[in-house]
Amino acid sequence: MEEMPRQLIDAARQGSERALARLISHVEDRRPGWKDAMKAMYPHTGRACVIGITGSPGAGKSTLVSEIALRLATSGLTIGIVAVDPSSPFSGGALLGDRVRMRGISAASGVFIRSMATRGVLGGLCQAAKDVVRIMDFARKDVILIETVGVGQDEIEVVGAADHVMLVTFPGGGDGIQAIKAGVMEIADLFVVNKADRGGADETASEIAAMLELSSEGQAGKPPVFTVSALNGDGLTDLTAALRGYINRKKAGPVLEQAHVRREILGILEREVTCLIRERVASNGNMEACIARIMAGTSDPYTAADEIIALFAPASRIKGGMP
Amino acid sequence: MVHDSKIRVLIAKPGLDGHERGAHVVAYGLRDEGFEVIYTGLRQTPEQIVSAAIQEDVDVVGLSVLSGAHLSLTSKVMAGLRAKGADDVLVLVGGIIPEEDRKALQEQGVSGVFTAGSSIKDIAAFIRSRVRTGE
Structure with a gap:
């Protein structure tokens, strides 16, 4: 049975090793609610x-x-x-x-x-x-x-x-x-x-x-x-x-160091964005279509990456390469 | 969000028994099957094993015993896990276990006994069939 992070958080704070260990797994596995758990803990760290x-x-x-x-x-x-x-x-x-x-x-x-x-x-x-x-x-x-x-x-x-x-x-x-x-x-x-x-x-x-x-x-x-x-x-x-x-x-x-905070925000974002893209691309069939075009010789991996990114952001931001 | 779940396994050698070849083979084998394996090394007390299992939040504890003391060592580990509220951890025993002790181990709550000749594939399949994967 899966405990709710809330209970784990309270018990971990009170010194339960088991709760601490489970909370770590919960966050490490990115199970539902992990980010809320981190938000709740942050002010006390x-x-x-x-x-x-x-x-x-x-x-x-x-x-x-x-x-x-x-x-x-x-x-x-x-x-x-x-x-x-x-x-x-x-x-x-x-x-x-x-x-x-x-x-x-x-x-x-x-x-x-x-x-x-x-x-x-x-x-x-x-x-x-x-x-x-x-x-x-x-x-x-x-x-x-x-x-x-x-x-x-x-x-x-x-x-x-x-x-x-x-x-x-x-x-x-x-x-x-x-x-x-x-x-x-x-x-x-x-x-x-x-x-x-x-x-x-x-x-x-x-x-x-x-x-x-x-x-x-x-x-x-x-x-x-x-x-x-x-x-x-x-x-x-x-x-x-x-x-x-x-x-x-x-x-x-x-x-608190500014540089560390900046790096941490970017780190969290990078991982989230990577997961989002992988999830979305794997589920909507775009990836398979891109692979098929490359295998048939009508596209290349760079074009494929551009096309996939374009699904997430306005085209004007992506095309042209240079900012 | 995508889950990034892994089955975690503690491989431990309880008691006074210096033969860790089997434990090594199982630890490496299970790593190659995609598990995260935590190895404790030799001569662990049941208390140390229970503590490691709790802190590492493992799904599985594999005890390797070749000393003949498997019944008493295993019962101490089982009792320790129960006392800490971790009786949902799957416990497996390997090593030199006489056929007639299998039943006694299972009565203590051991889920599987894997003696010499067991294949890693079988152990891995057994673990996968018994452990939740976080879904």
């Missing part, structure tokens, strides 16, 4: 400190997230974790294994972990992840850690929407520097070299510091670089202290 964690596969993000969450939870903070992993483009399925690395978090710790697949929706991941973060925020989580593999633009945008971004790397292979080149450098405000137990971490940390020296020239402060071992706990006290600083600052009140 903005309180949580959201920390995005990204880095190349194998950097030890999940283990690190788990250790950080445990340390923050023992000091009485409520923690939510969103662990994002890719969906298979072939089957649409996903294998979400972050919990394997988060086994240290017991059922009693009050840490809420949600694994999330990218589901391959155009521009959809970013908004879907933001929605999940917002729902956890509504459910009174003090800190929300959102973990993604920092490879695609979509993933970078997910963590980019967080209050703070931590880039996790590890010694050796030149990989750390490669990962930073991918555009994360600009949005990260905290760098972590994990796996310090393996040696070579200090060299990697100095390389990163040197790069930051170059890129942050003329700016007020440059982001700190921490060397840690999530495995044996070295350096985690300092790192957690830095995060506590962020959390305390956030307590001063929600900060």
Whole structure:
């Protein structure tokens, strides 16, 4: 039986894990009423400190997230974790294994972990992840850690929407520097070299510091670089202290950034419009007609796209190409 | 609006049993069948499994047990799910399950028992036939 979102919203606010989990599914699946649910929750959000964690596969993000969450939870903070992993483009399925690395978090710790697949929706991941973060925020989580593999633009945008971004790397292979080149450098405000137990971490940390020296020239402060071992706990006290600083600052009140709001509206619109077009085109037979014309050699995909768009907007806006 | 629903499955290894090959095969197989599979890793307590099932809001929990303790571990998971009001979750058990224990598991509320030799296609078809798809 499907609960009404209203009941779920009330129960989630009062601390029911099951209601929170169901509410997330409801919104993630875009079931009827999801947008009204988000509208109802929105005014009560903005309180949580959201920390995005990204880095190349194998950097030890999940283990690190788990250790950080445990340390923050023992000091009485409520923690939510969103662990994002890719969906298979072939089957649409996903294998979400972050919990394997988060086994240290017991059922009693009050840490809420949600694994999330990218589901391959155009521009959809970013908004879907933001929605999940917002729902956890509504459910009174003090800190929300959102973990993604920092490879695609979509993933970078997910963590980019967080209050703070931590880039996790590890010694050796030149990989750390490669990962930073991918555009994360600009949005990260905290760098972590994990796996310090393996040696070579200090060299990697100095390389990163040197790069930051170059890129942050003329700016007020440059982001700190921490060397840690999530495995044996070295350096985690300092790192957690830095995060506590962020959390305390956030307590001063929600900060709304114009650029984020703009991006979010566009993100919601893009997904809605894409869904609308796909739905409409699939149901009215226009798509099949277009395909048939292209197969017969009398049209092309560009013309087809123009024709389909013309069904939605005044022709004058579309034709001519340039604004 | 278009629904974007996926069936979510938790694959868990309860108790002291280090053999995760079977659980891996099922987890990968179900991913390839289009499910979202959450894997917990080895040596989970029934409490951890119940908690993961609740937080991840899964439709299905698949327990893989090769230790011989399937009856007691499964009954603890079932009781935990009931206590949290999640008794609508479909529970499947796989691993080394003696034929004579099948009935006992089903009496505990287990919907399906899939031992060695079961095909992924069969498991997937069973799940699809039993789980709502959000429509």
